[in-house]
Amino acid sequence: MSFTEQWVAFLTLVTKEIRRFVRIWPQTLLPPAITMSLYFVIFGNLVGSRIGDMGGFDYMQYIVPGLIMMSVIQNSYGNVVSSFFSTKFQHSIEEMMVSPMPAHVILTGYMVGGIARGLMVGGIVTVLSLFFTHLTLQHAWITLSVVVMTAALFSLGGFINAVFARNFDDISIIPNFVLTPLTYLGGVFYSLELLPDFWRAVTLANPIVYMVNAFRYGILGVSDVNVYTSLGTIALFVLGFYILALWLLRRGTGIRA
Amino acid sequence: MSALSIRNLTKTYSNGVQALKGIDLTVEKGEFFALLGPNGAGKSTTIGIVSSLVNKSGGDVEIFGHSLDRERALAKKKIGVVPQEFNFNQFEKVYDIVVTQAGFYGIPIAEARRQAEKYLRQLGLWEKRQSAARMLSGGMKRRLMIARALVHEPELLILDEPTAGVDIELRRSMWDFLIGLNEQGRTIILTTHYLEEAESLCRRIAIIDHGVIVENTDMRSLLEKLQVETFVLDLQRPLQSAPELCGFHVRLRDAATLEVDVPKTESLNRLFGALAEQDIQVLSMRNKANRLEELFVRLVERNADLAGKEAAS
Numbered sequence: 001m002s003f004t005e006q007w008v009a010f011l012t013l014v015t016k017e018i019r020r021f022v023r024i025w026p027q028t029l030l031p032p033a034i035t036m037s038l039y040f041v042i043f044g045n046l047v048g049s050r051i052g053d054m055g056g057f058d059y060m061q062y063i064v065p066g067l068i069m070m071s072v073i074q075n076s077y078g079n080v081v082s083s084f085f086s087t088k089f090q091h092s093i094e095e096m097m098v099s100p101m102p103a104h105v106i107l108t109g110y111m112v113g114g115i116a117r118g119l120m121v122g123g124i125v126t127v128l129s130l131f132f133t134h135l136t137l138q139h140a141w142i143t144l145s146v147v148v149m150t151a152a153l154f155s156l157g158g159f160i161n162a163v164f165a166r167n168f169d170d171i172s173i174i175p176n177f178v179l180t181p182l183t184y185l186g187g188v189f190y191s192l193e194l195l196p197d198f199w200r201a202v203t204l205a206n207p208i209v210y211m212v213n214a215f216r217y218g219i220l221g222v223s224d225v226n227v228y229t230s231l232g233t234i235a236l237f238v239l240g241f242y243i244l245a246l247w248l249l250r251r252g253t254g255i256r257a
Numbered sequence: 258m259s260a261l262s263i264r265n266l267t268k269t270y271s272n273g274v275q276a277l278k279g280i281d282l283t284v285e286k287g288e289f290f291a292l293l294g295p296n297g298a299g300k301s302t303t304i305g306i307v308s309s310l311v312n313k314s315g316g317d318v319e320i321f322g323h324s325l326d327r328e329r330a331l332a333k334k335k336i337g338v339v340p341q342e343f344n345f346n347q348f349e350k351v352y353d354i355v356v357t358q359a360g361f362y363g364i365p366i367a368e369a370r371r372q373a374e375k376y377l378r379q380l381g382l383w384e385k386r387q388s389a390a391r392m393l394s395g396g397m398k399r400r401l402m403i404a405r406a407l408v409h410e411p412e413l414l415i416l417d418e419p420t421a422g423v424d425i426e427l428r429r430s431m432w433d434f435l436i437g438l439n440e441q442g443r444t445i446i447l448t449t450h451y452l453e454e455a456e457s458l459c460r461r462i463a464i465i466d467h468g469v470i471v472e473n474t475d476m477r478s479l480l481e482k483l484q485v486e487t488f489v490l491d492l493q494r495p496l497q498s499a500p501e502l503c504g505f506h507v508r509l510r511d512a513a514t515l516e517v518d519v520p521k522t523e524s525l526n527r528l529f530g531a532l533a534e535q536d537i538q539v540l541s542m543r544n545k546a547n548r549l550e551e552l553f554v555r556l557v558e559r560n561a562d563l564a565g566k567e568a569a570s
Contacts (some may be wrong), residue, residue, distance in 0.1 A: 001330050005363025012360025019353075091344035095405070098308045098338050099361035100330035256312050257270060257305070 001100050009101045010109050017113025021079055021120075028079070029121060032071045036125045039067050040132040043189065055191050055222045060133040065216040066188030069150065071125045073183060073208070074175065076118030076151040080110050080158035081171045088162065093255060103249040107159065107242070114155025115148060122147060135219060142227060143218030149234045150211045154179075156241035163245070163254045182208045192224040210234065258322050260286045260413045260444035261307065266316035268302050268468075276302040278468040279316065284461070286321075286412075289439045290446045291459035295557055299468045300448045301341065304417050308338040321412060334362065337411035339402045341418040347391035351382055354390060355405050362409040369408070376404035380434070396427040403434075413444045420454060432458060452550040456480075464553065466560045476549075483521065483552050487545040490515045493538035502531045516545060 001009070021028040040060070048059035055062055087093040096106055129135065137143060157174070165171045186208030192200050203209055210230035217223035223230075248254070261284040268277040277299050284290045294300045305311030307318055309325070318325040323332040345354050352373060359369030377383045380400040385393060390401060399419060406414060416435070420428045428451075435458060439445050449455055455462060462479055464472040472479060495512035505528060506518040519528060532539060 001363050008363045008365055009361050012357055015360075016353075016357050023348075087346070090346055091340075091342060092346045094310055094338075094340065094344045095358055096361055097310055098333065098336065099358070100333040100363070101361050102330070252312055256310060 001102065005100075006102065006105050009099070010105050010112075013096075013101075013106065013109030014112045014116070017079070017083060017110065018116050020083060021113075021117045028075070028117065029124060032075060032121045033124050033128060036067055036071055037128055039063075040129060044132050055193075055220070057220055057222070058133070061135065061220065062191075062216075063189055064129045064133060064135060065219045066186075066212045068122050068125050068129070069147070069208075069212050069215045070183050070188055072118040072122040072147055072151050073154050073179065073211070075121040076114040077154040077158040077161075077175060077179060079117040080114040080155045081162045081165070081175070082158075083113065084110055084159055084162035085165050085168075085171050088165075088255065089168075097255065103246055107156075107246050107249055110159055111152055111155045111242075114158060115151040118151030118155070119147065122151075137219060138221035139218045142231070143215060145231060146211060146214040146218055146234065149231070149238055150215070153234060153238045153241060156238065156245050159245050160241065160248065163248050165254070182206050187212050187224060207233070207237065258286060259319070260284050260288065260321060261446065262317075262319040263303070263307070264317045266303065266306065266318065267314045268299075268306065268311065269314045276468055277306075277314075277316075280465065280468070280470050282463055282470060282473065284413075284444060284446055286444055287439070287442055288444055288461050289435075289459045290444070291455035291462040292446060292448045292465060293452070293455060293462060293553060294448075294465035298465045300465055301417060303465070304338070304415055304446075304448065308336060308415060309333060310338075310340075334409065335412045337406035337409065337414045339399075339406045339414070339416040339419050341421065343398050343402065345390050345398075345401065345405065348389055350387055351377065351390055351393070351401055352386035354401065355408050358405045359408045364409060372408045372410070373404070376407050380404045396423050399423055400431070403431075407438075411443075413446070414438065415446045417448050418450065419447065420449065420451060428454070452553055456549040462549075464556055466557050469560075471556055471560045479552060480549065485518050485520050488517050488519060489543050489545050490517060490532075490539045491541045493540050496537070500532075500535050500537060502528070502535075505531070 043063060044060035048063070051059040053059070084093075087096075126135075161171060161174050185203065186206050187203065192203055192209070195203060204225070210225055210233055213223040213225045214227050214230035214234070217227045261282070263280060263282040265279045265281060266277050267275075267279050269275045280299070280303065282292075282303075292300050292303065302311055306313045307320070307325070309329070318332075320332040321335045323335065325332050349357075355373040355377060356366070356369045359372055360366070364372065374383065377386055380403060382393075382397060382400055382404060385397065390398065393401060403416075403419065419435075420431055423431065432454070435445060435447075447455065447459060456476065459476060461475050462472070463470050489510070492513045492515060496509060496515075497512075499507045499509040499515065501507075502517070504520070504523055508516045510516050517528060519525065529539070
C-alpha cells in the first residue's frame with residue numbers, strides 16, 4: 001500500500017472507532033461523567049471540606065487532576081479492549097485481515113481511537129470539575145504530553161489484553177483486579193508525603209503514581225515525583241507496549257489459526 | 258498468468274490435525290472454478306490461507322503472480338472474499354460497512370461512496386443502506402457480504418458457500434449475478450454443498466478430501482467419468498413387478514415408478530425400445546440424483562477406502 005492509501009485506511013479505522021463510542025454514548029461517555037460528578041460531590045465537597053489543604057491546595061483542587069487521569073486511563077483501556085475483542089468475537093476483524101492494511105496501521109488506528117475516547121471523557125470530566133472548583137493550567141505542554149501518552153499506553157494495554165482474551169470475562173479481569181486498585185493507590189486521593197517511608201517506597205513501584213503526579217504538576221504545579229522521570233518512563237512504556245502489540249498482531253496471536 | 262497458484266500447501270493446526278497435506282492447485286484467469294469436498298476436507302482452510310485468515314504451515318501461494326509471503330499487500334488487493342459465516346458488525350449500518358471496507362483498501366471516501374452505491378444497488382440493498390445489518394434477512398446479509406467483497410473491484414472473488422440457507426429464487430438471482438461478474442472477466446472460486454450449483458456455474462472443478470486434491474479437471478471431463486446414470490421413470494400404468502430389460506438394472510420404486518441404471522455404453526433409445534416391447538408407457542423421466550453428486554460421492558468413497566487401506570498397511 002502506498003503512504004496515501006495507508007493514510008486513508010488509518011483515517012477510516014479511526015473514524016470507525018470514534019463513531020462506535022459516540023454511537024453508544026450512554027455506555028461510554030455518560031457513566032464516567034456521572035461517576036466523577038459523584039466523586040466531586042462526595043470526596044470534594046462533603047468529605048474534602050473537613051480534610052482541609054493538601055499539597056498547598058484545597059482538597060477538591062488536589063484530587064481533580066487525579067480523577068481526570070483516572071477517567072482517561074479507564075476509558076482509553078476500556079475502549080480498545082472492548083472494541084478489539086468485539087471485532088474478534090463477531091469475526092468482523094476478518095474485514096481488516098483480508099485487506100492489505102499493514103499491522104502498524106491497524107494497531108495505530110485502534111490506539112488513536114482509544115486516545116480519542118480517553119481525551120473526550122477527560123474533557124467532559126474537566127468541564128464538570130469546573131462546576132465544583134477553580135483550575136488554572138500551569139504547564140500546558142506537560143499536561144498535554146502526559147495525558148496523550150497515558151491514553152496511548154492504556155490503549156495499547158487494552159489491545160494486548162484483547163489479543164489474548166478468549167471470552168468477555170477475560171476483558172474485565174485486568175480493569176477490575178489490576179487497573180482499579182493501582183489507580184486508587186496511585187496518589188489520586190492523597191499525597192505520598194502522608195505515607196510512612198515503607199509504604200511510600202512501595203507506592204513508587206506503581207506506574208500510575210508517575211502519571212497522576214506528572215498530570216497534577218501540569219495543572220497545579222505540584223508533584224510528589226520528578227516530572228521528567230515520569231515523562232520518560234511513560235514514553236518508554238508506550239514504546240515497549242507498541243512493539244509488543246505489533247509483534248502479536250503480525251504473528252496473528254489470538255486471531256489467526 | 259494464473260489467478261491463483263498454490264504449491265505444496267500444508268497446514269497442521271496446533272491440535273495436531275493435518276488439514277492440508279501438500280495440495281497443488283492452479284486457477285486460470287477468468288475461470289469459474291468450484292472447490293468441492295465433504296465437511297472437514299480442507300476447503301475452508303485452503304480459502305482461509307489464500308485470504309490470510311489462516312497461517313499456513315508450508316508451501317507457496319501466488320495471486321496473479323504476487324506471492325502471499327513477499328508481496329502480501331499486492332496479493333490481497335486482488336482478492337475479494339465472501340466467507341461462509343456472517344462476519345460484519347451487526348450493529349453497523351449497511352452503507353457504513355461497505356464504505357468502511359473500501360477505506361481499508363485505501364480507497365478515498367468519495368470513490369468509496371460511489372463504489373458502495375454501485376454494488377448496493379446491483380445487489381438490491383440500496384433501499385436498506387441506512388438499516389443496521391442485524392435487521393436484514395439472511396439472504397440480504399449474504400448479498401451485503403458480496404457487495405463488501407466487491408467494493409474494491411477485486412480480480413479474484415472467492416465465495417465460501419455463498420448460497421447456504423438462501424431460498425431458491427434468491428439463489429438463482431445470485432447465480433445470475435455471479436455469471437455476470439465472470440463474464441466481465443472476474444475469476445471466481447466457489448465452494449458449495451449444492452452440487453447442482455457447481456455443475457451449473459463452474460467450468461472447472463477440484464475435489465478435496467482428507468487434505469488432498471483427489472480430482473482437478475474441467476467439468477465435462479469429470480462428468481464423462483460417470484459410468485452409470487440412474488433415471489427415474491414415471492409410468493402410465495402400474496406394474497406388479499420390475500420388468501426384465503437386457504443390459505439395464507431395473508428396480509420398482511412403487512407400482513408406477515421405475516428406477517433404471519443406464520450404463521454409459523448404452524443409449525436411452527435402446528432403453529425406450531425395450532420398454533415399448535413390453536408395452537410399458539413412460540410419462541416422464543428425470544435423473545435420480547445430480548450427475549455431479551453421484552460422481553462426487555463415488556470419488557469421496559474411493560478416497561476414503563484408499564485412506565483406510567493406507568492406514569491399515
